[in-house]
Amino acid sequence: MSKAEERSSLLSNCIYKNPNETIESRVKDLLSRMTLKEKLGQMTQIERTVASPFVLENLSIGSILNGGGSVPMEQASPSDWADMIDSFQTCALKSRLQIPIVYGTDAVHGHNNVYGATIFPHNVGLGATRDADLVQRIGAATALEIRATGVHYTFAPCVAVCRDPRWGRCYESFSEDTEIVRKMTSIVSGLQGVPPEGHPRGYPFVAGRKNVIACAKHFVGDGGTDRGINEGNAILPFNELENIHIAPYLDCLSQGVSTVMVSYSSWNGSKLHSDKFLLTDILKDKLGFKGFVISDWEGIDRLSQPHGSDFRYCISSSIKAGMDMVMVPYRYDQFLDDFIYLVESGDIPMTRIDDAVERILRVKFVAGLFEHPFADRSLLDMVGCERHRELAREAVRKSLVLLKNGTDPKKPFLPLDKNARKILVAGRHADDLGYQCGGWTITWHGGGGKVTIGIFKDGVCWHYLSTTILDAIKATVGDKTDVIYEQYPSATTLADRDISFAIVVVGEDAYAEYLGDNSELKIPFNGTELIEFVAEQVPTLAIxxxxxxxxxxxxxLEKIDAFVAAWLPGSEGEGIADVLFGDYDFEGLLPVTWFKIVNQLPMNAGGPSYDPLFPLGFGLRCNMDSEPTN
Structure with a gap:
């Protein structure tokens, strides 16, 4: 018998290898067999580009991730992703104790790193729906697409309560209102599955192979920083932090969320990545969280200036504060060398290491990774499937907020006439899928253009869908309607008296995190000027x-006839046309306050001097029998 066979025979009799044993027994047994080096390896998460076979087989690395835009190859297929991740897993299972890796990705509005996957509206749009069931179904659909590619773990949902739209991650927040955010945490049960009645709060839960490990983020107060500065400082007393920003985590814990990611930001000057009071005393001890706490990308590096210059201090302060897994992601060799030194020198106690590794192993056992470490390729046809795209289309319809509809209540401008003689469509956002999807789409910050493709397979062949707003309009109107598109229409075009009305679609560039911090909040690309230019000559709907x-x-607002906030709707532009032309009525309600001028910010419902342009919860209906909601 070879050494490999001897080891396999030995391990087959271990408690931790027996799925019939309790999870806690398996955790205890495996932990007792691990060396210090293996324990610290489990606490290490590395980027896929540095995950060599040697590293995975010899360092017992606990987790791999891909950064935004880090892909196996350009336009990689779902099976390409599965092949890559399975190859990593094969190497990990050659390690001494055969502990599987957990592979993580930022699937924050669908499986958004994968070409051809369904891209759902970003969270701000979902918050406008107020539909917890819809959001749970989106979580379940996303989980299927994630698991099809071999990924086990998504860094979602973001449950930040955005108190200032100048924040570059505003669209990752469901709302400025804590209760709305709490309602939308139902996405956790969609991703992980619904825990059984009586499941202990704080104990991780993953239902099966069609579900994924979820991550509530970013703990805590990331949406409440001063002036909305990304990675900034939330200046507020603990009772406000608890009531506004911690509250959604209670709902996540009740649903068995398996991991919590720490925020880059600070609370009253204390960096969250080294805040023992919040990470250990509150999250773990008071709230009873039994999953693992993970850092953000190079998050511990922010604990010294320049970033990571005193790496041992960064490691020590974060681990002792309660960090369980560190998203390194590249310099794992220095991380592990320094980490070993800190433990062996007595700076970091072994009790803290054992606690962290117990939590990581618990989640791996709960998720069934020891029994099913590889991709379930029977799910591959679910990626971008028609059913998921119809769900995304439903989400788009329900997320649209109608802010103006004509000047005479008895003569609403919407719905639009499908049989109009000629429709002018203008604005670069009308036919740009990348801007429609926003950040965290294929790449980290996203971008304009055909960044992905709308496809689904019916079991026989691939179908290519129209997904931009322009394509959706063309597919909706009657055969005799002429739809003309000019990004910037000329005066000659606007002088055409056959034009029944114009649809002008303007908006933001794609961005993510600090790239989106904005103190002016003006419509980019001369969007205001374009709308006014068109509206002066043609009846106009602005989106x-x-x-x-x-x-x-x-x-x-005075010049246009109707105005719709469409947020970042994702890949299914048909959902917008469904509502504009009256197949469905508007349902969306503002998830955030719409300010008059930037100098009013921050301004939130219930606060002093609340004088919005449109209040939180505002949304009109086309059906005149239905009163505006406020």
């Missing part, structure tokens, strides 16, 4: 594609 409210000049 705003954005991750947050932007400045709407009084003159602009």
């Amino acid at each position: 705003l594609i954005s991750g947050r409210p932007l400045v709407l000049e009084p003159a602009l």
